[in-house]
Amino acid sequence: MRKEEALIHVWWILGPDGRTPPTNDKRVREALNLAIDRNEIAQSIFGGYAEPAAIPMGLTWSFKDVGFKVTPDMAYAYDPARAKKLLADAGLAGGFTQDVYAFQLPGFPEGKAFAEAMAGYWEKIGVKSRLIPVDYPAFRKMWVDRKAPGAVGYYNVANRDWIGAYAFLEKQGYTPSKLNDTVNDPEVDGMLAQVLRQTDRDKINALMRNVYTRLRSEHHGVPVVFVHSPYAASKTLGKWNPGSVMYDLFLDDLARK
Secondary structure (H helix, E strand, O other): OEEEEEEEEEEEOOEOOEOOOOOOOHHHHHHHHHOOOHHHHHHHOOOOOEEEOOOOOOOHHHHHHHOOOOOHHHOOOOOHHHHHHHHHHOOOOOOEEEEEEEOOEOOEOOHHHHHHHHHHHHHOOOEEEEEEEOOHHHHHHHHHHOOOOOOEEEEEEEOOOHHHHHHHHHHHOOHHHHHHOOOOOHHHHHHHHHHHHOOOHHHHHHHHHHHHHHHHHOOOOEEEEEEEEOOOOOOOEEEOOOOOOOOOOOHHHOEEO
């Protein structure tokens, strides 16, 4: 079994000028995180082959590279009562309505069931979700065209080392990347820009750790679970290295005894 092969990460589509109400309020973003029972999703949607995630856009293989530690207080508790209080504090005691795009992805056939589950959890804290079944290309166009501000999307992000993680952050968490950005945070932008200019590895590691800390403290997305990939092979198989990266199964290297 390949552990933590991919992160199931949820985000909100930005508007032309950045985040839009109500998810421009940090309390709302935290509430939407606390409404989710990650352990239940790991068991019910992924059959136990998953475990809760804690850092928005955080890839665990990169954590090892840069020395980032996920502390117990960073784990999102399942706390609907606190989620409701945060919404009330944000002036949304009556909840609100959001669009949730439901689609499947390569390596993520559970996509639509996952979207329905997320909508169900949010319903319990008063947030109504309009489920919109689409193919991923249709969702992606809405995302990059910013035609559905505040709508919910998700992706199964392949786990990567720190360089791959930086490339992912630079694409989807960096305002100058324009269409693909899902964060719109000047502090994150500044740190990611410094990574490219920095040559000292210790300073790069510190910047990456600070980026992850900021993403978590501001709740820039909903990290749900890391999925594991079980696999099996026939006894007639003599040699096969299934690799460690999503989709890289090295099928051409299969050899029989």
